[in-house]
Amino acid sequence: MKVLEVKGISKSFGGLIAVNDVSFHVLEKEILGVIGPNGAGKTTLFNLITGFLKPDRGTINFRGIELTRLRPHQIAQLGIVRTFQLVKSFPNMTVFENVLISSLSNRNIHSREQAEKKAIEVLKLLGLLNLKDRLSKNLSHGELKRLEIARALSMDPRLLLLDEPLAGLSYDEMNDILNIIQELRELGISIIIIEHTIRVLMKIVDRVIVMHYGKKIADGPPEEIVSNRKVIEAYLGE
Amino acid sequence: MPLLRQFSTTYIRSKSIIVASIIVAVLSLMPCFAHLFIIRVSIRALIYAIFAMSWDLLYGYAGLISFGHALFFGLGAYTCAILNTLFDLPPWGCILIAPCISTLAGLIISIPCLRLKEAYLALGTLAFAEIVRYLAIHFRELTGAEEGIRGIQVFSENILFNYYLYLIITLVCTTMLLLVVKSSFGLKLIAIREDEELSKACGINTSKYKISAFLLSSFIAGMSGGLYAHFTGIVEASIFSSTVSFMAVSMTIIGGLGTIIGPIVGSYLITFISEILRATLDIRLLVYSLTLVLVLLFIPEGIIARVRRLYRVGREK
Numbered sequence: 001m002k003v004l005e006v007k008g009i010s011k012s013f014g015g016l017i018a019v020n021d022v023s024f025h026v027l028e029k030e031i032l033g034v035i036g037p038n039g040a041g042k043t044t045l046f047n048l049i050t051g052f053l054k055p056d057r058g059t060i061n062f063r064g065i066e067l068t069r070l071r072p073h074q075i076a077q078l079g080i081v082r083t084f085q086l087v088k089s090f091p092n093m094t095v096f097e098n099v100l101i102s103s104l105s106n107r108n109i110h111s112r113e114q115a116e117k118k119a120i121e122v123l124k125l126l127g128l129l130n131l132k133d134r135l136s137k138n139l140s141h142g143e144l145k146r147l148e149i150a151r152a153l154s155m156d157p158r159l160l161l162l163d164e165p166l167a168g169l170s171y172d173e174m175n176d177i178l179n180i181i182q183e184l185r186e187l188g189i190s191i192i193i194i195e196h197t198i199r200v201l202m203k204i205v206d207r208v209i210v211m212h213y214g215k216k217i218a219d220g221p222p223e224e225i226v227s228n229r230k231v232i233e234a235y236l237g238e
Numbered sequence: 239m240p241l242l243r244q245f246s247t248t249y250i251r252s253k254s255i256i257v258a259s260i261i262v263a264v265l266s267l268m269p270c271f272a273h274l275f276i277i278r279v280s281i282r283a284l285i286y287a288i289f290a291m292s293w294d295l296l297y298g299y300a301g302l303i304s305f306g307h308a309l310f311f312g313l314g315a316y317t318c319a320i321l322n323t324l325f326d327l328p329p330w331g332c333i334l335i336a337p338c339i340s341t342l343a344g345l346i347i348s349i350p351c352l353r354l355k356e357a358y359l360a361l362g363t364l365a366f367a368e369i370v371r372y373l374a375i376h377f378r379e380l381t382g383a384e385e386g387i388r389g390i391q392v393f394s395e396n397i398l399f400n401y402y403l404y405l406i407i408t409l410v411c412t413t414m415l416l417l418v419v420k421s422s423f424g425l426k427l428i429a430i431r432e433d434e435e436l437s438k439a440c441g442i443n444t445s446k447y448k449i450s451a452f453l454l455s456s457f458i459a460g461m462s463g464g465l466y467a468h469f470t471g472i473v474e475a476s477i478f479s480s481t482v483s484f485m486a487v488s489m490t491i492i493g494g495l496g497t498i499i500g501p502i503v504g505s506y507l508i509t510f511i512s513e514i515l516r517a518t519l520d521i522r523l524l525v526y527s528l529t530l531v532l533v534l535l536f537i538p539e540g541i542i543a544r545v546r547r548l549y550r551v552g553r554e555k
Binding site for chain 1: 422425426428429432433435436437438440441443444
């Protein structure tokens, strides 16, 4: 079953076409990788799905709901949750409060007690419980990356959009995150991951789409993508 | 361990309750030992404390900077003045209506101001206050132009009654605001201040919360304005001036931004210094500026935050 269906979306900034007539879909429990060189339009694509930008053309459908008409917080409340490429947090709030903020907007949660319980549960899952009273501005980069995922999870996402979740992480930290992502799939969450290269995603993604200058140039299982001529050209030049 | 931690937080909480009770006790017993002049100045300090707290809610929590807060204060004061002198409404009635008028103004102003941030928001709110000041001078039949409105009724001829009334209102406002900022609502305001884009991604309707913060802040500022009118008996157009707005700003920053209690401390400090100096020279502006500069240089986090930190360090030793 298709969870998300994007049809012919375009977005331009002035003369620059950042996303050009892109269509794709995400299935239930699927992990979709989005790769492409810098400036290919990957993050713009996320901003369009999550309502931070409005597309010039095209439709985005999530389980029968048209997203292009909704505002970012409404989309988040539906369970479409994103993380940011440059890791974001509420710096002067504790780790616990950082997660509580989003669990308060969880569509299944209706009281402060439930939200607090959820926050603790998620912090435990990501091994951040011992840091819960620390201000998030005092966390390391790797811890912040985990906090971002914790915050996303506290909203019980149905579709999770991860923007370069592995950027700047050590080998061990990277493996931790990849394991967590795989566990999330077991929970029935569909996931879209942006990365620069396909290498790190090979093991976990079901399918990959490749973006280049705002266009989708390939869509298929990872084994097929690595041998695709167009993709190799995009990365290495003709 | 968790038991110990729970015990220590309850311990700290009960400590702050004790400190609060001592302060309240001192304030309520003050008329027994203080000179009448001190009581009068204290009432003024209480009024400005409420006003400064309303500014603290907006900037210290929601991160929305207003340099035109005098607009809400002045509107509250003028509402009381006009209703009382022209329509003979008793002070009790006026003080209920004044905050509502200010809230209405808050609603009207918050919508265009939502698109503005930081310095632009500061200038935008400043401009709105100037517009209203001009209107207050222009519509002389209603507002008495520059001379303003005189002969506004006070709550009671008994100064002690007034003192306790103002003290109770201040305590109610303080408690209410403290509960608000500790609630989920307050937490979301802080989140918006910290990172607005991320707040949206966390499912917070930032526009709604920013408008709500504006409404609550203008309500409280309007009430303090009304209390001012019914204490001094006079309202002049200069009440809308930036000096009054900056008073709230400096009191909050001196006492401690984002603390609610800080503005009360700042208000007492500034009000007492300037009222004592008023007898010799009208150098109030110099006093605000000088105190502000000294605080910014030596205790940039504000008096309350510094006291809390010293206390915490002392306890750990």
